[in-house]
Amino acid sequence: MVQKLIIFIWILFTPVLSISQELKCAVQVLSSQIQSSDKRVFQTLKNAIYEFMNNRKWTNDVFDDEERIDCSVLLNITNWDRASDFSGTIQIQMRRTIYNSSYDSKLINLVDKHFHFNYLEYDPLEFSEGAYITNLTSILAFYAYIIIGLDYDSYSPLGGTPYIQKAQNIVNNAMGSEEIGWKSFGVKKNRYYLADNLLNQMYRPLRNCYYSYHRLGLDKMSEDVNASRAVITQGLLSLEEIHQKQQGSYLLQIFFDTKGDEIVNIYKQANDAEKTQIIRLLSKIDPGHTTKYVKIKK
Template sequence: MKKTILLLFVLFSSIALYAQELRCNVTVSAQRIQGANRQLFRTMQSDIYEFMNNRKWTEHAFTYDEKIRCNILIRLDEQISADEFKGSIQVQLTRPVFNSSYETTVLNIKDNDFRCTYQEFQPLEFNETSNRDNLTNILAFYAYVILGFDYDTFSPEGGTPYFEKAQAIVNNSQNAREQGWKAFESERNRYWLIENVLNKSYSAFRSCMYTYHRQGLDIMAEKPEEGRANIAESLRDIQTVFRRRPSLYILQMFFDAKADELVNVFSKSFPDERNRVMAILEEVDPSNGSKYEKIAESEGF
């Protein structure tokens, strides 16, 4: 009996140790498509969930608690044919902050170039060297982007191997008929996302991601002033990138994820630090200026 219990313990420990990397919530919404088979979309949601969560994306071992938390929301707006759909995909990545119950939003991307073919009960198959299936190409691309950004927040440029895998998917999709993969189609699509991240001219952005999270948020529970100061310093990296090219897609992505959080962090800051941060934010993210006014209006310390 003891041997059986020990064997089961070892078995379940091994499963936990080598669990897949993502804890991904998936929602497929097709409310705008009238008269369609609703069960088809429920099956699609289930298949995408299995694809994201049951595939091994890295060579690293993850425990269940270490899984990367993310959300995918697919809105299908149009049924082009019996098995082809068009809409958008929104991808969110969150990350726990050390020594706290707080989770920070690392990514919040909405991609309007979502178009796919899906046949119910056909397995979702991803081929790293081809562009035969746009649905799995998009899903795999964002899986690697999620991994890349998560790893970047724990070690300097730690996500490079996964960003390079995402770049390979972009390269393989240059002949795809679907949009979202090519430079000339838009300045803010999957091509430019990965180009911006891996472009050495904008490497200060990735420095910011590490400093902001690992040296900033992660130490704020024990050293709030030091953590906040490091976050303020990380914004200088964003300023450097902005002055090099103000229209970068990754800058929009950063503030889409962080604008509200920055207000919360620096509303409790010292006056001189608030002023320095406000000066940077007013320059690099004027579209959220009304939000940042709350920093100036706060009493702080």
């Protein structure tokens, strides 16, 4: 009896190890363009997506709660047939806390305009890695793996490859559907090309840049600003190789859409030679943001 009492007390007061899922994903569903007096389905959809993204185990790795990947999904629904047919856009963002600071650096910020799905209120969101079930869960799972892959890339060279491969498998399963965004023909800025390019040898400099920029650059800023900025410069210089082979690259567009403002802030404290070098580089490989980059000299 005494032994049982001791065991009971030990169980009662021993802390339970908390193992969290990988994603800490905020979800928003906007429906301002939908004229309807009953929009309950959008709240139900939001809750279902939140559960899908946050409660599913995406990897075999163990995450503490503070290690979860901070990300967000924003659906802007512009068309709904009042039954099960929805379309609009989906915005994906992901942030990574920089070592020894309170600063969060965005790793991805994109808007996918090829967003159409069918959903009946209260239907479970079903997903299988081995088969295409619904377009909604395929898109959500695809971006979950892209988020995890890029996060892992930022901590170790090409560390996210297994998860980007999982994203590509989702593409392969979805290619047989009639839904847009999964095909290798037509629009070249879609989910097919996002996964394909991330695994393409030609884009290896960008994958390596995610590591050097974040782990060897931003994470080291608290130790040596000038040395860390020099590492970031080398990573950005390596992207010129991609630009020479593929101008208008979707991956480079995503990278600079996400990082442009941050890069400006990084180099505002650089010396004149560094500023001139980086402005010349960025204006060449990302001409769409030239007016932003000239602010580095101000």
